[in-house]
Amino acid sequence: MQIQIIYTQTDVLLSKHPYPSWREIQNQYPDYMTSLGPWDEDAVIEYLADEYPDLSPHPKEQVVALIEDTQETRVLTFAR
Secondary structure, three states, rough: OEEEEEEEEOOOEEEEOOOOOOHHHHHOOOOOEEEEEEHHHHHHHHHHHHHOOOEEOHHHHHHHHHHHOOEEEEEOEEOO
């Protein structure tokens, strides 16, 4: 499965929607800033673990939750 990391002005999202290009992501999110991917789940987990040590639960749990969910997008959650 290919996953996009989407940065908006308010959130960091994970999406498993098969966007053909970043322009379609930008069209869906009015506050779009940038996006990374599509990457496989291991690359997403590694990137998130390296860049965001304050994610809670752990990036692997958040990626697995996205994959198992019927929703195509999840907001990443951070420890407070």
